[in-house]
Amino acid sequence: MSPLVQGAITIIIGVGGCIGYFYFANMLLDKVIFPARGNDAGRNINRANQVRPWLFLFPAIFALGLYLVYPVVGSFLRSLYNRAGDEFIGFGNYANLIADEGFRTAFFNNFLWVLVVPAMATFLGLLVAQLTDRLSWGNIAKSLIFMPMAISFVGASLIWKFVYANDPDIGIINAVRASMGMESLDPLQIPFWNNFFLMVILIWIQTGFAMVILSAALRGIPEETVEAAIIDGANPFQVFFKIKVPQIMGTIVVVWTTITILVLKVFDIVYTMTGGNFGTDILPSYMMSFMFRDDGRATAVAFVIMLVVLPVMIWNIVQARKEMR
Amino acid sequence: MDSIAGTKSSLTWAVNISVVVLVVLWLIPTIGLLVSSFRDRDQISASAWWEAPLPVEQAYRLRAEGEVRQDGGLWIIEGNVFDASEMVETFPAGSEHPPVAAFGITGREPGATAAGQEAENRDGGTLVVNADGSYVFTTNEEPGDRPPRIYVVAETPPEFTTENYNTVLGGDGMGQAFINTLTVTIPATVIPILIAAFAAYALAWMDFPGRGLLIAAVVGLLVVPLQLALVPLLSLHQQVGIGQSFVGIWLAHTGFGLPLAIYLLRNYMVGLPRDIIESAKVDGATDFQIFTKIILPLSFPALASFAIFQFLWTWNDLLVAKVFLPSSDESWVMTVRIADDLLGSRGGDWGILAAAAFVSIAVPLIVFFSMQRYLVRGLLAGSVK
């Protein structure tokens, strides 16, 4: 059966199946298991409402459990063994990591990335969202800024090679330097600053993401609050910072969080531009150098990455608790 | 807002200009690649992409294949550089030839002498190349089998070609790869959204024990590096019997895409007005009805946004496709074909790489631009608050 036909059938089955599952499960719950009739009506309704969330959640939990939790647990266990997987060494891999200078460099660099990229991307996204808000050609502008997101990482690396290349005939930066009479240099070899040049690439890509979401959020701000402020004599800057931003703060944080987590996962950019050389390694690309050779160490690095995100997780639980009344 | 605030034209100007600046900054790198995809390899290395429309001064080497005659003790070769076999490709016969700017007798100084002037050649005679390409080469020795070399510097007209695109698109299997990619991305976008929408609603609007923990777990799972999951999951698929197949990759993308989907959708749903939902409950609607009749329509912008992101992600994905799809040529998606086949054999040719990059961007861009309208419609259609 041609995959195309398979695909079409899958969509039908998948969509139909999902809807069917939810619909029938709900019906089952409400009509059969806990019918809202008779003496136990009240209690049944309550029971039904207690079970229902789990019905809604079941497919998701199943998929997540299988595809993400199971490998994670398996990987954590794997990280406690040696490179071939047959000898239990407890936290030996983690100890080795801390002692390895390459790891420390990668960790420090990652810290920089996590600090800079989400902040810049969110900031620029917000800026563009606001600026293009009422512009007649706003949609075009937004689409153009979003475009880098449509480009695969391989494509993005290629594009930026044309910017950073050593040769003034290829790289824009060096061409500008040459026109000003300066010598060419390789931006990706400058110690410490090369990290920022790589970060620019991810910011370039992710700003579109932030912009789309924040744009929707800005649109959702009730007009009355803005109008009231203007009537009270506020200038556009005050309106922006004192009225708009606080109201979409929730979304800003969500965007920041999502980009932070993405930063911790993306290895392609560093991997293809410098291979981790010149001190640009970050944890995900550092992990690649162990992948399939020393799976014990590779999984240990993966775990460190997940630990790094722990504060974000905790913060989110706190937020969630606050929200529900 | 502007109308209420009065016309602040200077501010509007400032806004317009800053947006223009930002857009230009964002576009420049991509334009560079776009332009390069239409140039051929030699021109790319000879001049920068922003100089692409300008003629490039290039040096050429050719052999003096002109007519040979003898005049006393002197051998004379006369001809025109543009007739030489090495030049015909770049300057086809009959087309306008650019003037020769300079010429030389050695590769180290191909433009040592200006056109029209006389230079000494290595065989003891002289060489003159004129601006129109005609040359006269004199020597005391009889020219042997190999005509002497002449170097010429001429301004080559800029050449734009769709050759690169032909190579990428016309390459074996690109059409099949395109269909494969479509087959992978559409189900892998639609199914996660459905599952996530239900889960997000539950996490946003239903109260049950363990909710906070689940939300935290979802956030935590966001960061799981894909690479970790690949091998164990592939083995699992093999055991279950689906092995490497399209079914496998649909399931994999669903699993990998759920955390982000649930996270984004939940955050959006939490912001929906409580009153509408409460009043619906008071009216006797079941959770399921509330979900399908109120939440889903209101969440349309978020659903559309996530659909775009998931589509882009699965379209541009290389890793998951290589692991979960069969490795035979007929199952390759576009990213795999470009990365494995094209890059592997044509890695040094910037023009081809650029064309390949744009070929793979085309569809996501079309999708984005068309979905854009839905996004906007969704946003303007219902004033949420």
Next chain:
Amino acid sequence: MKHSLYTGAAILALTAGMAQADGHMVFALGEGDFNWESYEAFAAAHDLSGQTLTMTGPWTGLDAELVESVAAYFAEATGATVQYSGSDSFEQDIVIAAQANSAPNIAVFPQPGLASDMAARGFLTPLADGTADWVRDNYAAGQSWVDLGTYAGPDGADALYGFFYKVDVKSLVWYSPEAFDEAGYDIPESMEELRELTDQIVADGGTPWCIGLGSGAATGWPATDWVEDMLLRTQAPEVYDAWVSNEIPFDDERIVAAIEEFGSFARNDDYVVGGAAAVASTDFRDSPGGLFSFPPECYMHRQASFIPTFFPEDSDSAFFYFPAYAGQDLGNPVLGAGTLMAITNDSPAAQAWIEFVQTPIAHEVWMAQQGFLTPHNGVNTDLFPTDSQRAMNDILLNATTFRFDGSDLMPGEIGAGAFWTGMVDYTTGADAAEVAAGIQERWNSIQ
């Protein structure tokens, strides 16, 4: 072959391949000076009608077509169907496939190190008895080829797992004969003369060398070839062998000296295009372009035999043997590499394939097309399409010492990891001894 590692971004699994070998034979049976007797004998002895042979390897694009052209003869002779599938990230794919029990029948390894790893984990099947003797008798420097294909199995016992097919010569210096001609330079016959030529070019105002190490995630690998060549020219081959197996530490002074020999070329701003700083960031595929420009950006480029694929079209290029020191008494060492075939999923077809690649015809078919060298001394070298190919193969057949690319023999983490990044650090200014010590430390940690 390292040139297949330059994308190196993705991890993948590959299993079966695409159907090809539909009887498309490049050279009609019986025509030409091929060794058709070997073909007939093979066909008569094997009948695998209806069976399928799956094969994966690092060859893509043109190379994939060429191997399929060879497979067509196997298919024709035995009636089996051959499916070959190639990938740029083969090294990672095959590990995944083996772990997930979906390995192909035959895998073509560009690095013995990886094959050795897999043999130890039980993923390979030893080759049939008698294969080792055959290689010893029929390959030039046969014993080396047997040694390179012999690994310890899961029980610790050594066996021959790998059969070498298609090799590469690496000790070559590429140049433009026209450029040399015009400048009046002669081909150097010894390392001393090469150094003199280098200085001569500088004195004449040119830049002698193009060196580029860039290769994405594999950046640094060309430098490892340089260091290995220099080591073979400054020390006895036993030192090389001890280095590769870590019997002597990486930071042994002899190794450090070899690294510094490389540095004497690459870290000298006058000797290299773009200066020492550009070496690490210039892509290895772009760097030889400088040989063919007018004026030439450089005059010489040391690289393996695959590099002409990346020269601009219609460029006149030639090579000469990367010379040895006349002052040392080490003969003419040649550094090379090759791909080896191993059985990753045993079947009668797999066994038959290994026998097939022992026939001269299996080598001649590829040889006569392009880009193929072999140590098989039963082939007809007149079939090479160009004199330069024949000359390259002669270098192979006449080497006094032949050694396999060291970084391909070292464990993956070193030979395709620490050594590469160490070389990048060295070319950008780090101290050779420190770099070597760092690599040794890494090696210690994986023992």
